Structure formats: C-alpha cells, structure tokens
Amino acid sequence: MKRIACVLIIGLQVIPYSISAQKAVEVNSNITDVVIYLDAASITRKAQVNLSEGRTKISFTGLSPYIDFKTINIKTPEGVSIESINHSNNYLSKKDKNEEAEMLSKKLTNLEAQQKAISTSISVVNEEINFLNDNRSISGKNEAVSVQTLKDASNFYGSRIKELRFRSLELSEQLNEINKKTEETRRQLSIINSKPNSPTGEIEVLLETTSPKNEVPIVVSYLVKNAGWFPRYDIKANSLDRPLTLVYKANIRQETKEDWKNVKVKLTNSEPNVSGVAPALKPYLLNYGLLPPRYGKIVNVVQGRVTDTQGNPLPGTNIVISGTSIGTIADTDGKYSINIPTDANSLTFSMVGFKSRTLPINSNTINVVMEEDEVMLEEVTVVAYGIASDDYDRSRKSEVKKEAPKPKITGGAVTESGIIEKPTSVEFELEKPYSFESENKSQDVKLLTYEIPAEFKYSTTPKVDKGAYLWVNIPEWEMYNLLDGEANVFFENTFTSSTLIDTRKALDTLKLSLGVDKSISVKREKVKEITKKQLIGSSKEETRGWKITIKNNKIQDIRITVLDQIPVSVNEEIKVTLLEKTNATVTPDTGEVRWELTIPAGQFKELILTYSVRYPKNRNLFVE
Template sequence: MKTKFSFLTLLFIVSSFVIAQDIQELKIDSKVNDVTVFLDGAQVTRKKTVDVPTGITNIVFVNLSPYIDSKSIQVKVKGKVMVQSVSQQRNYMNNQPDLAEAEKLHAEIFELRKQLKLAQTYLTITRKELDFLNDNRIISGRNNELSITNLKETSAFYGERLKALKLKEIKQEDDINQLEKKIQQLENQRNQLSDNRGFPTGEIVIKIESKTNSKSEFELSYLVTNAGWFPSYDIRAKNISEPVEILYKANVHQDTKVDWENVKIRFSSSDPNVSGVMPSLNPYYISYNYRPSNYGRIISEVSGFIYDNKGEPLPGASVSVEGTTIGTVADINGHYSLMLPAGSNRLKISFIGYSSKTVDANQPLINIALNESAQELGEVSFRDVEATSISDALQGRIAGLDISRSRNKKNIADKESIAVPFVQTENQTTVEFEISVPYSLKSDKKTYAVEMVDYSLPANYQYFCIPKVDKDAFLLANITDWSKYNFLEGEANIFFEETYIGKTILDVRNAGDTLQVSLGRDKNVVVQRELLKDKTSRQFIGTKKEVSRAWEINVKNNKSQKISMVILDQVPVSKNEEIEIEIKDLSGAKMNNDTGELKWEFELNPAKEKTFNLNYLVKYPKSRTLYIE
C-alpha cells in the first residue's frame, strides 16, 4: 500500500511538472487605442492581434499603468481560443531609478555639503574677528594720554580692518547661499529621478488555451485612477444688447504613468466611483430643545494648501466638491481655490499614492494633509467574447448635437488651451463629448484646458440688487432653452465689456426653465438705501409701544443704455397676534404676504434715477422687548 501511494504521488508530481512546462508565455506590448475620461478616473482600451501557439499560453500585457482597478478589467478575444483566467500583477523590475545617475547625484551632494560646512566654519571665524575688533575699539585706558598722531593711525587701522572683514563676511555669506541653492537643485533632481522612474509597471495576464496555431484579436479595457476632468467656462458679454458667449472647456489631467499617444478620447459626465444606491429618508422627530439640521450654505469659496505628512506641497492634487462636477487642481505650490455651490460643503481631495480624504468646507481657509497609501491588487474576473463590457455600454448612444470646427490635429501638451472638433452625445444618464481627432496627453501633473465648444446664446439681461444686504447691482443673463446644451455645474470666468470681472458658479442643478448666469457687479448702476431719521420714531400709546421705520432707496443709471432692474427688500412679518404690522408706504412694490418680501421691477433710462420709499409701523405691548431693524 505504501509503495502504491508513493508511485501515485510521484506520477502526480511528474504530470504536474510536464503540464507546467507546457504553459508558454508571451509578453505583449500594446498601444492605447481610446480613452473615456470620467469625472474621476478613466477607462482605457487597448487592442492587439497576437499569434497564438497551440496549447496553454499566458498572454502578458506589459508596461501598463500601476493604478488599474482590478475589478474593472474586461477581456474580449476574437479567435478560436478559450480564456481560462485573467489576473493582474505588478512588475517592480521595470522603470527602476538609474542607479549610476542616482549615485553620481549623491556624490555631488556629498561633496557640496563638505564645501558648505567649510564655508560656514570660515564665516564663523570672520564673525569672531569682527566681534573681537568691536570689543577692543577703545584704544586708550583711563590713565593714558592719546596723541593726535596715534589716534589717526589707530582710526585708519580700525577702519581698514573693519572694511576688509565686512567685505569678507558678505562674500562668505554669498558663497554659502550659492552652495545651499546648488544642493537644493541637486536634491530636487534626485527626487525627480525617483518620482519618474521609481514606479512599478502594471501587467495583466490572460491564460488561454488554443487547439491550433492562430491569429487572435485581443481587446483589453480597464479603469485607471489618477486621471479625470472637470468642466469650466468662460462667459463673455460685450454689452447688455448682444448675445452672451459661453466657452465650454474640459480641464483634463492624467498621471497614470503611461502616456496616451494619438488616442481617441471622450469626456463623460459619469463618475464610476459614485454610489448608485438610491438614498432614503429617516424619520423626522421633533421635540423640545431639538435643533434641526442647517442646510444653508456657510461659505461661498474655499482655498488653502495640500501637503504630505512631511509638510511638502502636493502639486497636482485633485480637489472636488462632493456630489458635483466642480473641481480644481492644486498648483505647483500646493495651493488651491474653489467656489462652492449652494447646499454643497464637502470637499474630496485625492492624489497619486495617497489616501483620499473628504472634509467639511466649514471655513474659507482649509489646509489639508494627505497620508501615503499602498494600493492592493488582486485577481479579477473576466468575460468571454460575447459578454457585454463597459466599452459596449458606452457605445449605446442616441443622436446628439454635432458641432464641427475646422481644426488641425494637435497635441494637448503643446498648449494649455486647445480648441478641438468634437461630437456631443447624450446617453440615458450621462453626457459624452467625443473629440473627433486623435491627440496625445502626457502622463504628468499638469491640467490642460481643452476648448470643446463656443456657444452664442440669446439672453435677457436684468440688473438685480438687494441693498439691505449688498448695495452693489449684479447683472444677470437669463438664458432660455439652456438644457439642450448639456451644461454641467462648474466654475466660470466672467468677462463683461471686454474686462475680466471675476468668477462665478454656473449652477445648473437649481435652474428651472431659465438659466440665470451672474455676470458680476456693475459699478455704473448705483443703489443707495438710507434710513429717514425724520420719519423714524418710538412712542408709547396706552399699553402699546409703536416703532416707526422709514427707508429711502435711490437707483441711478450711469450707463449709456437703458437697463431693466429688480430691487428686493422686505417688511417684517408677525407670527404673534400681540404684534401688529402696519404698512405706510411701499412705492408700488409687489409684496409677498407670507414672507414680507418686496419687489420693485422697472426700467431706467441712461443718466436717470428713481427713488422708492419703504415705511412701516410696528405695534406691540410696551412690557415686551422687540428687536426692529
């Protein structure tokens, strides 16, 4: 029995060895054919025709990004082969730092540090001499007389020696500064060498079986991190009688460690990292001493710095408003600035090789530190030829808006702002902008603005002011039929009358049939709101206290064109039967009885002005205290 067991064991080992020997391996270099860039992440598709030998073969796609999402890998094979498994791995032997160059830089830095230490020592000696000279500048004791001749000689010696030592000190300080600067440059170069070449490469292994030698076409698609885009706009209005121009831009970035060379690219409004689970309501209980949630916006803009746990800036770090397409990227100093739409106050921060972080935007200045993180890779599932992939789903399109522009093929890396031909496509839940010509995008930490389309839209211009809150007049462009242009919320640069005004938010989430675009403040429309003291009083009548308030609102049009304008104000609204509100004068304003809001809507000719009066009386028991504006 023992002999039989040993024989079977030996047979199994020999058979396993023979089978293992029969597995061949082919390493395949492939090209990125097309990319769909999502708001966060990108789907990469590669195609390659491979000569497949008979038997079992491991087809290894090499030199891929190390930031592949293993769960997203899809494999399609056209040919008489059977896919047995798909797995992912990293190759740490490729793209390693050049040891000879790194060693040379290290030796240079070491030698410069020796020179720096010696220069610092000489500077210390020079300063000691200066201290000694100053401490002994009194050249005569109390009982010694000093002649004019000795005084001149001593003064000349002291002056010449002091001058020589000070010049020597300045020269030594300059030498030290130059050495420190050179050392810093070499250290930056050494760090850059490590950053550029110290990343492993990704590999995807496809185990197949073929009955004959054949040619098979492999299509490989997967999601990668460290890439994405966000929309932004340039909004221009020459004057209040011409259409408003909206330039739609995609701000794209990718640092996947693989360059995209002459690829077909799409920008999609989808975010594969956002949960698709529908939210639900929890019971809303009310009780004494219970404060309901405050859903109001706290601040309108947030800025700060993003750095690592050593305090070093992280240029290229991505910052986005959670749940929106509004985002930005930290500059070379790690600084970012981002406007917040109403009702959104959560920021998501991410960077290559670091754990993402989400924070509350509860103050205008927020500095964020990210911690390093290791990405885990595992085995992935696969689908056969007839399975539906992510790429297939993206092909299910309906007819959209085709806007053609005569452009030459360009490389994004050549210029930070590029206008390219594109086709806009609407899917069931997303919008895609497909660039009609292939182009290249390097793997780096830069963000490039791609000008996708320039719309000229008819608009109804109207000035808007709430002088009780802000006396400046804001110009609004009201755009109808805006939904067919598929705008996404994002930051917008405002240009009015050929002048840069500032930034605003194109907030399409809260827009109705008409999209209101704020074109900023216009100082040529002057609004004043003044309290009329002669009509303001406080008196007691019987058991009641009566308080009278009167305001005068003056609007002047200093522009050369007639304007349409809306002024908003308010009167108090009583929720207590003991408190009476009596309206004296509203100058024809429309009043909302529930909220007390007042609205004056009018037109004003050039160089003309208009005045409105607001006067009301409040009556309440004189034993009570009431705060009135």
C-alpha cells in the same frame, strides 16, 4: 450606479498547477482609446499575438497599478476562447518617477558645480582686491618717488579696483540666480521623492484555440482611478446688446502611471461606479425671543494651501466641491482658489499616493495636510469561459438624439457629431487624437465655443450687499450640455471676475452671475424721521423706514431688480403692517419686497420701504 463593462463570469474552474504555472508570453500593446469620467478613466489597449494550438498564456505588462480588476474586459475573435484572467501588481518592476528624479538629480549636480565655480571666482576677485589694498603705499628708501610714478600707480590702482568690483558684482548676481534655480530644483526633487513608489500592473490571460493562429487581435479594457476631468468656462461679452460667447473647456488630469499617446478621447459626465456669487435673503420670522436673520461673512471663495506631513507643497492636488463637478487644481506651491456656490457644504481633496480628505466649508481659508496612503492591492484571479461582451457597443444603441434647436458652434476640439447625448449623461468625443502624459499637471482642452443669444439684467440686495450684480439669462440652456463648473468672465476683452455655472436649480432659463458692476452705486440708509417707537393703548408700535438709492453711472440704460424684506410674524399677537413700498411687489410668506426698475443712463432712483410692528406693551420684541 452605472458600472464599466466587466468580464462576464459564466463559471469557475480550478486551473491545474501545471497550466497556471505556465510561463506567460509578454505582448506589446498600445493604448488606443480613453474614456475620461469625472473621477476615473476607462483604458482600451490593443495587441496582436501569435497563438499555438491548445492553451497559450499571454501577459500585458507595464500597466497602471491602479486598475480596478472587477472592470477588466477581454475581447477576442471567434475561435479563440478565454480560459482565465489573472490581475496582479509587480512590485519588483516599479514604474515610478525614476526618470524624472534622475534628470532633476543631474540638473542639481550641475547647478551645485556652477555654485562652487562662481563662489571660487568671487573668492579670487576678493583676494586680488585685498592684495591691491594692502600694497597701495609707494615709497623708496634712497630716492624720491616721481610724480609720474605716483600718477601711473594711481591710475592702475583705480582702474583695476573698478574692474574687479564690477566683476565681483556680476559674479554675485550670477550666484544669486544659480541659488534660486538650485532651490527650485531641490524643491521639485523633494516633491517627487516624497511620493511613494508605485508598482506596475499586469494582466495575464489564458487563451485556447484549436489550431495555430497568427496576428490574433486582442483587446483589453479596464477602469483606472487617479484620472478625471472637470468643466471650466470662459464667458465673453463685448456689449450688453450683443450675443454672449461661451468657451466650454475641459480640465483633464491623469496620474495613472501610463502615458496616453495619440489616443482617441471621450469625455463623459456619467459615473463608472455607481466670486461672482450673489447673496440670497433668508425669511425674517418675527416672534418673542427670535432675532432677525444674520448675514455673516458669506463664503463665496475658498483658498488655501495643500501640503504633506513634512510641509512640502503638493501641486496637482485635485480639489472638488463635494457632490458636484466644480473643481480646481493646486498650483506648483500647493496653493488653490475655488468659487463656492451658496449651498455647498464641503470640499474633497485627493492626490495620488495620499489619503483623500473631505472638509466642511466654514471659512474663506482652508489649509490641508495630506497623509500618505500605501496602496496594497492583492492579486486577484477571475476565471471565465467564452468571449466577454462589450458594453460600449450596446451603450451606443441607447443614444438619444435631441430634437431641440441646435446651438451655434464656432470652434473647439469637438464637432457637432462628437456630442453624444444619452438618457442620463453626455459624451464629448474629441475629433483628433490627443496625448496626455502621466504627471501631476492638468491640461486644458477647448471643447466647444458657443455663440449664445442672452438677456442681461442687474440685481441688488442692499440689505446684505451693496453691490449691483450683472446677470445673464440663457434660455434653452439644456441644448449646450452645460455641467456645473467655474467660469472666468470677460467684458470688452478684459477679465472682470469669476463666477459659477450651477445648473442644479435651473429651470427653462439658466441665470448666471457675472459679478459686481462698480459703475452702479447702491445705498441703503435708515430714515431717522420715520423710525420711532410709541405706546398706543395696550400695545407698543415700532416703525422702521429705509431709503434705497440706486444710481446708474453707465452710458446706457439698465434694468435692475432690487430686493429687500419686511419681517413675517409667526405670532398672532404681533402685527406687521406695510406702510410704504414705492410700487414694489411683496411676497407675504417670506416678506420679500421686489422692485423691477429701468434706470436711464446717468440717472438715479430712490425707493422708500416703511413698515410698523405692533405687539403687547408688556412684551419685549427685537425689531431691526
């Protein structure tokens, strides 16, 4: 697998204690460039330092604690040599969630104070109501109470009680709102406190020069985990006879413990180290003891919740279909939902500070409990002589320009010149600098908007699913540099479904399922008059008949592919004979029966499929 540029090790030498113990000079550095891989990121920092004659040790501090030390690359100008590089994590100066936790703690304290104040006000109002209720009786020992006195007292009591009860109701509503905010803040604070504290990364470099030098440019790059991206798409179709609009987006996450502010960003699908999913038929093999293929509950979508061992939600957890770039992120309650391609086997769950988990896809609901993982990175020293090479400069020389027709780009953060195609990968270079804070939230960036000429067509497999799926065929799809990912489908500015862009099996044309169109009805029913069983000499013969009805309720004509099947015998004693197929084509090896139809608007078509199975009468055979 491809590996990020690392320091060229020419020789090793033991550094005398007096030199290695030399106090390092801390330098200020800024992140200028970031290359984001599907599950990692390459960081480039730049700094300017003043060097004395001889040896000077400098230190880059406040870095990510997740640096892969083998990928550290130092670049210096001519006349400055690199004597050694030392990477370590500083556990005394932790770069963690203190600032956010402190802010939430202050917010919680303020909310709790508001709770007490409102509760006190409610108590005062209730005490006054009780006081008025206890003193409602008006009487005089020596003289009668006048009617006017009773009237005045009644008016006072009525108006005051009404005012107090409305005030009590208003305060109760305020208290309920404060209680909700308090609970939300406590939950957020609990999530932050549940994460293990992280140290800060440090890189010490011992440089040597024959003369003093000022403002020497130093470039350091390294690979970090806990960052990555995956593609997402919006597919928009306003009509079946107009071009398709495809919005190519990048869902970017980064929890490296260092913020990326106004940096140049590249996205790549290379590796630094080396339900709108339509059903498919299975071959119907016929033999003694064999049952017809079963179509259990198809797992097209998996959803669930990700929590820690205490039951707290883990928002920002990365969920990826293993072996693909198809992924999603858990929401603030730890809940997620992801579309599943037909050949997917497992999901991988990863979260900073927790052990990654890979689980098989055997249900529509997968709830996951993540265990904490204490990161223990040992201090490593690498000694090198000379100037490290820059693999990125060499990689640009191998760029390959595509000679095929260029796609029509109508918008996005990437221009045509920002698409860099390489022999085994593609890069997207964002035109303007971007900022990404280190947090458990993902950020969508609209990379490109394509206008794509496309062909729309329907298909249905009524034996498995009565739905009529709308498909779009995209010719020469390679020019769009599409990666596997989830897509939201919009028709006439209305969200209709979600689907998958899966390029792994695509040939010249990429076929995408846009989901079920409910305006097309499909029925498959057994024809009782044809279905029968009889003895013919020494054989039994069973006949099966099916009627398929497709009705087009749309206001325009449609083209639709209808799929069914007949059994395939794998025993010479068993003979399968196709009796009626209504102009269908049949694939003998698999038994697939296919109709290609054009159905006018408001019309319907009926298809008949009939076959017989003959086998020895002394044998038993299950025929569907």
